[in-house]
Structures are given as C-alpha cells and as structure tokens.
Amino acid sequence: MIRLDKIGKQNGHQIVFVEASAALQRGEKAGLVGPNGAGKTTLFRMIVGQEQPDEGQVAAERGITIGYFSQDVGEMAGRSVVAEVIDGAGPVSAVAAELRELEAALADPERMDELDALVARYGDVQARFEELGGYALEGRAQEVLAGLGFSQEMMDGDVGRLSGGWKMRVALARILLMRPDVMLLDEPSNHLDLESLIWLESFLKGYDGALLMTSHDREFMNRIVGKIVEIDGGSLTTYAGDYAFYEAQRALADSQAQSQFERQQAMLAKEIKFIERFKARASHAAQVQSRVKKLDKIERVEPPRRRQTVAFDFPAAPRSGEEVATLKGVHKRYGSRTIYEGLDFAIRRRERWCVMGVNGAGKSTLLKLVTGFAEPDTGTVTVGGTVKLGYFAQHAMDLLDGEQTVFETLEGAFPQAGQGSLRALAGCFGFSGDDVEKRCRVLSGGEKARLVMARMLYDPPNFLVLDEPTNHLDMDTKGMLIAALSRYEGTMLFVSHDRHFLAGLSNRLLELTPEGVHQYGGGYTEYVARTGQEAPGLRS
Structure with a gap:
C-alpha cells in the first residue's frame, strides 16, 4: 500500500535518510523504532505529503485513505467533544456538516423562497448520509471516546476546556473513528491510563487496515505489531516479528558484526605487522608487495553502531524504620x-x-x-x-x-x-x-x-x-x-x-x-x- 523507495532526506546539516527503502502492505501492523531524532516523525510527514524526500520516492496506492495522529494536535474549541471527533471522520463528516447547514437553512424564514430546492437537496444529502452510516456515527464516536476514558459529561462539554492530554485523546479518537485504510500513529500511548491503553490495544488488534506506529510502551508494541521498521544511521531495516523479536535479532546481529569486525582487525594487524617487519628486506619484497595489494583490495568491515546506553546505580540510601x-x-x-x-x-x-x-x-x-x-x-x-x-x-x-x-x-x-x-x-x-x-x-x-x-x-x-x-x-x-x-x-x-x-x-x-x-x-x-x-x- 505504501512504499518508500531509496529515499534521501536532509534537514539542515543533519542527514536523516540515505537510499532508505521499506514497504507497508495491506493489513500489516508495523512498529517504527529508532533513537530520538532519527527521523520517525519526518518519515510520517513524508508519507502524508507534508514533507518531500530530497531523493527517491514515497508511493501510496491510489485511492487509499490515510489517517495520521501526531503529537501536534492543533487548536480545538467552540464545539462539543463528540462534534469535534465526528468532524474528523472522513467523507461522512463533510456530509454531516452539509446536513446541519441545510437544517439551519430550512428553519430560516428568510429562505422560504428556496424551500423546494432546499428540501430536494436535503433528501439527497440525507440519503448519502445514511448510505455512509452517518446515523450510527454519533454512537460510534461515543463508544470510541468512552474507550479512551471520557465520561458522558466530558463528551458533551466544550472541547476547548480540556487539558492538553485530553485533547490528545480527542485527536486520537478522530483517527480511530475515521477507520482509514492506513493509520499512522505517532506515540498513541502517551497520555493514556492503563484502562484506555488496554481498550486501544483491543481496538487496534481488530482494525483490518494497515498500521504504522511508534510507541515507548514495550508491552503495547509487542501485543499489536508483527513487524518492526528500524531507522538507524539513515537506513531503514525491516524485521519480521514483534518488538521482543526485533530486540533479540538486533542484539544477535550486533554480536555477529562485532565478532566479524574483531576477526578482521586481528587479521589486518597481523598483515601490517608482517609488512612493517620485512618492508626493508629485498628478500621479502615480493611477499610484502603481495600483502600490500591484498590489504588494498579487502573490503573493510564496519563495527556495529554503538547505541547510547544509559545506566544508573543508586548511592546507598539511609535506612528507614520499619x-x-x-x-x-x-x-x-x-x-x-x-x-x-x-x-x-x-x-x-x-x-x-x-x-x-x-x-x-x-x-x-x-x-x-x-x-x-x-x-x-x-x-x-x-x-x-x-x-x-x-x-x-x-x-x-x-x-x-x-x-x-x-x-x-x-x-x-x-x-x-x-x-x-x-x-x-x-x-x-x-x-x-x-x-x-x-x-x-x-x-x-x-x-x-x-x-x-x-x-x-x-x-x-x-x-x-x-x-x-x-x-x-x-x-x-x-x-x-x-x-x-x-x-x-x-x-x-x-x-x-x-x-x-x-x-x-x-x-x-x-x-x-x-x-x-x-x-x-x-x-x-x-x-x-x-x-x-x-x-x-x-x-x-
């Protein structure tokens, strides 16, 4: 459904991607991982067209809908929480908006001369609204909001009065109600309590579209994704499995790369030592030249990239009473x-x-x-x-x-x-x-x-x-x-x-x-x- 083909991207002096490739297939649920600043949000923005790659291309299957939840939720105010969520539900929300406008027009005494045209249009729009499941929309919106922890009183209240964390939940609810063909979720588990997190887990497991998400919650990631796309040093690497499988595979690959690097370094040191020892001897000139040429042709093995690991040990705390x-x-x-x-x-x-x-x-x-x-x-x-x-x-x-x-x-x-x-x-x-x-x-x-x-x-x-x-x-x-x-x-x-x-x-x-x-x-x-x-x- 979505393909990134040899993309290159540079932000200022920082090189984010170099000939990076990956794909998200229909129905796949994938986790996007990488250190802070590696380019996860940039990749999301390129998929939805908010940014363009400097090289290569990002291709999406024609006609698919993409829902993108980011940490930047924008302004929300002036309507109820339920209305705000329904407004993000894709094509049906536009039909619902026109339906509300027509209802207001039909109640306006100054537009009585347009009554026949308004009634005819209202019938067409109402039929389209019903066809899109619009009359079930409010119930579905309330169901999603309840799952994310909203009380009925909060649903009916002004969205502008909510805290930043609750507005994040509203923005997430908009995407979930939309049920697009592809969901891009950037840290959806932030600001959720455990009950809401477990509900979201269940919702995403039952979602039949494609999903690409980031999360700092290991358990949440493990239970949902069956594939990991890693950003590291400008490259994209795909692992078939959940986050725990990725961790194990990554550790194994690093260990193997380190062993291969150390073996080559030992071999190079031995060859260089021989060259240094005999380079001045005419009797060994041919051997020395042969080994110099051999070293020039060897493709150097790079050591595995060092992840920044942090460790902290508590100094001893004074003992308290029982x-x-x-x-x-x-x-x-x-x-x-x-x-x-x-x-x-x-x-x-x-x-x-x-x-x-x-x-x-x-x-x-x-x-x-x-x-x-x-x-x-x-x-x-x-x-x-x-x-x-x-x-x-x-x-x-x-x-x-x-x-x-x-x-x-x-x-x-x-x-x-x-x-x-x-x-x-x-x-x-x-x-x-x-x-x-x-x-x-x-x-x-x-x-x-x-x-x-x-x-x-x-x-x-x-x-x-x-x-x-x-x-x-x-x-x-x-x-x-x-x-x-x-x-x-x-x-x-x-x-x-x-x-x-x-x-x-x-x-x-x-x-x-x-x-x-x-x-x-x-x-x-x-x-x-x-x-x-x-x-x-x-x-x-």
Whole structure:
C-alpha cells in the first residue's frame, strides 16, 4: 500500500535518510523504532505529503485513505467533544456538516423562497448520509471516546476546556473513528491510563487496515505489531516479528558484526605487522608487495553502531524504620465527591506498592496525602521519623527554572558535588555533551522528566513516591530506570500505566474500586494471575 523507495532526506546539516527503502502492505501492523531524532516523525510527514524526500520516492496506492495522529494536535474549541471527533471522520463528516447547514437553512424564514430546492437537496444529502452510516456515527464516536476514558459529561462539554492530554485523546479518537485504510500513529500511548491503553490495544488488534506506529510502551508494541521498521544511521531495516523479536535479532546481529569486525582487525594487524617487519628486506619484497595489494583490495568491515546506553546505580540510601507511612481512618472529599471514607493503609520498609484504579478513583490523591501535598478531611497520615521522602509528580516539571541550564539545575541542587560527578549523572539520564547547556525552557516533556528524576535520585531518599514516572520516557530510559529501581533498597509507592514497569517493580498492590479498597500481597504479575484482569474492571 505504501512504499518508500531509496529515499534521501536532509534537514539542515543533519542527514536523516540515505537510499532508505521499506514497504507497508495491506493489513500489516508495523512498529517504527529508532533513537530520538532519527527521523520517525519526518518519515510520517513524508508519507502524508507534508514533507518531500530530497531523493527517491514515497508511493501510496491510489485511492487509499490515510489517517495520521501526531503529537501536534492543533487548536480545538467552540464545539462539543463528540462534534469535534465526528468532524474528523472522513467523507461522512463533510456530509454531516452539509446536513446541519441545510437544517439551519430550512428553519430560516428568510429562505422560504428556496424551500423546494432546499428540501430536494436535503433528501439527497440525507440519503448519502445514511448510505455512509452517518446515523450510527454519533454512537460510534461515543463508544470510541468512552474507550479512551471520557465520561458522558466530558463528551458533551466544550472541547476547548480540556487539558492538553485530553485533547490528545480527542485527536486520537478522530483517527480511530475515521477507520482509514492506513493509520499512522505517532506515540498513541502517551497520555493514556492503563484502562484506555488496554481498550486501544483491543481496538487496534481488530482494525483490518494497515498500521504504522511508534510507541515507548514495550508491552503495547509487542501485543499489536508483527513487524518492526528500524531507522538507524539513515537506513531503514525491516524485521519480521514483534518488538521482543526485533530486540533479540538486533542484539544477535550486533554480536555477529562485532565478532566479524574483531576477526578482521586481528587479521589486518597481523598483515601490517608482517609488512612493517620485512618492508626493508629485498628478500621479502615480493611477499610484502603481495600483502600490500591484498590489504588494498579487502573490503573493510564496519563495527556495529554503538547505541547510547544509559545506566544508573543508586548511592546507598539511609535506612528507614520499619513503619514508613500509616493512614488511619482517612476521609477525603472534593466538593460532593467522596474519594476516601475511613481508609486504613500501612506501608512498611522495602515494600513496593503500586496503586491501581480507574480515572478519578483517587490514585494521585493517595500519593498527595502520603507526601503531605494534601490533607485528609478527618483521620491521620503519619510518616516515620527516619523517612527521607522523594516525590516525583508531573507538576514538578513545571517548577524547573526555565532560564537555568540542565547543568545549573543539578549544580544548584548539589553544590558540593564535583563537575565530573554531575556530568556523569546528566549522561545517565540522557544529557550528553552540549545537552547539559540546554535551558530548561526549551526542554521537551521527556527531557524535563529525566532532569527532575536525576535531581531526585542523585541523593536518594529511602521512600520514593512516584506518580506516572515513565510518562514521556523512551524505552532505553525506562529500561535504565527499571534496572536501577530493581536494585534500590528503599520503599516505593507508585502509580504507573506501564505494565513493564508495574510487573518489574511491584511486590504489593493497592486496588481502588467503587466497591472499596483491596490490598494484594503480591505484585502486579500476581494480581493479573489472581484476578484475571490487567486493570480494575477490565477482563484480560
């Protein structure tokens, strides 16, 4: 359906693609992977015609529809969420718009002289609308929006009042409702909670069109795609399999390439040593010349490209007492809505609690109560006297000084630390070279999250409270964080929608449901095995 044939592309001084080729066939579901800045978004934009390749061609089958979801959702305001989603539903949305205009015209007393023509046109448009399934459109739109976590009240409300994250969901819903022949989804799993993520997984599995998507969620990618297209060093390489298969194949290819490179380097060193040793001897002149010619003809094996890998080890945190945090008889309301009623909950040393529940269940509220950012209406929240608490929340990224650089932010937090130590810390969290001189105001969401985390973990607390710590993080940084936290000897309380993170780190689970609060003595993996569900209220 879509073919990229020997494309070349340069953005400024950066060469993005060099004679790169790949194809997406009808019904295929493929993942697009590559390091940040490799050209994933550029490739999407070339497929939809927003950019052109400098060389080669991007060909799409004639007559196909392409839906493109990007992180840049544009302006939305002035109509309901449902109307905004329906407006993106392809040809039927244009017919629906004309139908609304005709209804307004028929109700306009000043256009009574056009009544016969309007009625005739209305009949034609109405028939076309019905033919395109228009009368089922609103129901389908509401079904998609409900799957993505919208309440009926939100669906009926003005889309302009939504936060950026909810507008992202609206933009995604527009593409899903459209059901084009080809979907291009750039990070669709961002801004989704676990329930919405699982619903989207199911939707995309049942979608019969072609799909090309990026995602920083390993589990999400593994469950949907059967093919990986990798961008690396300007080339496109296709792997038949899911993300886990790609990782294994990539590691094997790198290992083989490294071995081949080392064997050739050993052979070259041996030949060069012989040439250097005997080049001055007339008796060996013929042999020397023969070996020089042989070396000139050898095609050099390139070493595998080194991926930038990050690793972080926690310095030892001070040991806390056994009782880390205790909530007794806690009541909490927001307006007329009761969040907690008589909650009793205790966290002991080295426990790793993940908190699960649908939107509005009180996950973030619990973390705020424990950290002191919210007060209970009645009841008590007690944190142990020897507890050193670290709290990561999304609002922490907004508190960074926009005029300070990455390095100045770390230096201000740890004035006694050496420059080398702080640069090493920055490197662990993806800020290498000149990146440490970036001002905080120009950082992306992911870069801000990494900086806040680096600042928090350098002098580690013995009690970590984390609210969606993996939002905006790429797979490599997530992997580093999971590896580091698995070696962390303190206590954790966290909320996350990333199943890889949940399964890798939790050893206790707190489930918030309308029927009450349930505590489980094992982690997320045991919870799924015991309940048969991956999230509260959803059957796996």
